[in-house]
Amino acid sequence: MPRTTPSPDTGPGADGIRSRRTVRRASRRRARHRRRVYLLCALAAAGALGAAALLAGGQDGADRASAAGGGATSSASTGKGRTQAADAGRHAAGRAAPSGKATGGEGATPGARGKGSDPHKTGNGVFHTAHATGKQAGTGTLRRYEVQVEEGTGIAPDEAAREIEGILADRRGWTADGHDAFQLVSQGPLDFVVRIATPDTVDRLCGAAGLHTRGEVNCDVGSQVIVNLKRWNQGSPEFPGPLHEYRALIVNHEVGHRIGHGHEACPGAGRPAPAMMQQIDGLHGCVANAWPYDAKGRYLGGPAVP
Structure with missing residues (x-):
């Protein structure tokens, strides 16, 4: 009878051999699976670390931006505080010798409007004092005054001071009464x-x-003659003369209140309007005029306004 050599898979113990091979194959598969899992975990971890670093960097940048913004806000607030403190100090200096009176300016009229518009509507409340000084003008009671200009108006304090000095020293001004002097x-x-x-x-x-000036007119309050920049730059629609003449009217009217003059009305058609008349409200038949006296020393007054 022919002798048959058993096949490795069919001979005695074949089942055991197949079992061992199956175990080895399974072991190798598990090893490969573990390597894949490890590799995927490593990649995932690396990605997570990179994302975390990126997120941290972005947050750090946001924090820096936020800190910078907060610093700017703090600086602005601090600057505002300094401005307000400086403003308060200067205002206190301006009220060093209060007269206790408050007088509406040349035409405190709600509907008054100037010629054109003024871009300088709002300032920071900080005033600069002119360095200019002058000699006494006139005889009698001496009133010493200084000129201040708000910052950012575009007006040089010294130039404004010289113009105002010239107005108060003019022979048609208040020195013509022989009782008032200015320096x-x-x-x-x-x-x-x-x-x-x-x-x-x-x-x-x-x-x-x-007093309600409504952004339009001037006033005399405490120890301050307050001139509205809009009127100083634009004059008045009721005053056809040169701008310097209208500035003279502003100064003469407000200083007139300081030395005791009240408002006056038009004395008659065709006559010069008194400097103490609120000419911005209308001339009522009078002719626009900036001076309390004429060149011959005659007072250009009118009936007192109750």
């Missing part, structure tokens, strides 16, 4: 200060005394 100073004792300010600042300073 421009930049330091030392003073009786009043002339301030040129933006409309909003005028409203604030005049409003503190209960």
Whole structure:
């Protein structure tokens, strides 16, 4: 009978051999699976670390931006505090010798409008004092004054001071009465200060005394003659003369209040309007005029307004 050589898979113990091979194959498959799992985990971990680093970097940048923004806000707040403190100090200096009166300016009229528009409506409330000084003009009671201009108005304080000095020293001005004298100073004792300010600042300073200038007109309050920048730059629609003449009317009208003059009305058609008349409200038949006296020393007055 032919001898048959058993096949490795069919001979005695074949099942055991197949079992061992199956175990080895399974073991190898598990090893490969573990390597794949390990590799995927490693890649996932690396990706997570990279994302975390990126996120941390982005958050750090956001934090820096936020910190920078907070710093800018703090700086702005601090600067505002300094401005307000400086403003308060200067206002206190301007009220060094309060007269206790508050007088509406040349035409405190709600509907008054100038020629054109003024871009300088709002200022920071900080005033710069002119360094210019002058000699006494006139005889009688001496009133020392200084001139201040609000920052950012584009007006040089010294130039404004010289123009105002010329107005108060003019022979048609208040020195013509022989009782009032004026002197421009930049330091030392003073009786009043002339301030040129933006409309909003005028409203604030005049409003503190209960006067309603509505961004349009001037006022005399405490020890301050407050000139509205809009009127200083644009004049008045009711005043056809040169701008310097209208500036003279502003100064003469407000200083007139300081030395005791009240409002006056038109004395008659065709006659010069009194400097103490609120000419911005209308001339009522009078001719526009900036001076309390004429060149011959005659007072250009009118009936007192109750």
